[in-house]
């Protein structure tokens with residue numbers, strides 16, 4: 001097992017088709033959150049001058065790439081999708097090692113990148129515009145998508161390959177070039193993804209990878225006059241900064257931010273199914289999904305039964321290294337994330353919620369060198385409590401009693417976020433009413449709040465998003481702009497809204 005920086009593999013930035021060190025010569029470490037003795041590698045701690053070089057390369061490459069016909073661009077993406085599929089297992093193992101979630105889930109993360117890349121490659125032949133009759137004779141009217149230029153892609157650590165693919169692949173199929181800044185906690189998966197794009201034949205400069213800190217690398221991207229699109233996924237606080245920093249230069253900004261998602265369990269729900277869903281939704285990825293079911297609102301008629309059985313199941317979850325096939329829940333991603341979880345457990349107890357199980361970090365035996373925390377459930381939570389309002393991003397679920405469907409919907413909506421919600425019920429009328437009334441970007445019936453598929457739009461309302469969506473064909477709207485084109489073949493001046501065509 002590696003322990004020192006000197007022994008570790010050094011990974012580089014990818015700029016203009018070459019793997020290069022940062023101008024600064026500085027590096028940062030990437031360690032396994034299940035065992036901090038496991039040093040995965042050292043990565044470039046880049047600076048503004050690295051970012052400037054990457055942007056200049058992307059700017060040059062754009063002029064060629066935008067003219068490559070979209071179906072030809074897509075051929076390279078199909079090749080990339082197949083390469084990811086061929087290496088799925090190794091990519092998933094690297095990912096578990098660098099961010100902790102269990103192998104089944106990292107395989108799912110890589111699968112999502114495969115799905116997205118195949119799906120978006122298909123869009124190479126489907127970037128439909130509109131052709132409409134002109135109001136004037138001998139005049140042709142149509143709209144078409146066009147790329148914008150250099151896109152900055154800034155991503156979090158919880159979906160280290162899926163989220164970059166949601167952004168980079170639609171950017172490329174639309175004809176843009178990219179400068180990609182991944183989270184500092186998951187640079188290896190980002191690098192693995194970019195290597196595959198290189199191998200698939202994406203030309204030099206079209207995709208550039210610059211690793212390093214949010215302040216240094218992120219700010220340089222946000223402030224550059226040559227970046228036309230910023231696609232950001234991360235916390236609401238940083239998203240606000242992104243929004244503020246990019247407003248003066250009118251960049252197109254796509255923000256996917258935090259969540260405080262809810263599962264509503266009605267009195268007629270299939271409780272076995274609901275409990276299964278709450279376990280997966282609440283503790284998958286150790287609760288570190290933007291769509292995690294961190295709130296469960298349960299009808300009082302089934303509240304006691306639900307909480308007793310749910311807590312028993314949570315207590316039985318096996319926590320450990322995500323590479324061990326017996327593990328059901330891995331560590332949280334970092335020491336600071338662990339401290340955040342512990343502080344919210346403290347806050348919940350002080351607020352008067354009942355700690356039904358968990359509540360402690362796990363620091364003994366095989367878990368001593370990782371950032372493990374017990375899966376934790378608070379019951380009798382008042383929806384106004386901080387633990388029921390703020391994103392904890394860890395293995396903590398708040399169970400809130402409610403007396404009616406209407407009250408549950410009210411509680412569900414009454415948070416600053418609006419990403420995902422779900423209802424467990426056998427009543428079709430309630431299911432449709434909730435589908436309509438929950439103000440979220442994603443909604444599920446008889447399934448937990450997680451489980452999005454790549455061919456539908458993904459994103460949230462209120463403090464979760466700024467009105468854009470990724471995935472599905474909606475993603476094309478982030479990475480392209482509409483141009484309306486009129487071709488007059490009458491040979492004379494025809495004035496719209498003034499001259500009228502003869503009947």
Ligand code: NAD
Nearest residue numbers: 155156157182183214218219234235238256257258259290
């Ligand atoms: P984060 O906001 O700390 O970081 C996200 C990215 O922004 C990282 O690459 C980081 O280095 C960069 N960054 C930090 N400061 C910056 C700055 N000043 N300028 C530019 N970039 C900067 O988030 P995180 O801890 O990596 O991820 C967790 C958060 O992401 C949670 O809030 C979660 O809900 C959210 N998330 C949202 C979605 C979604 O689709 N809505 C999906 C996954 C994660």
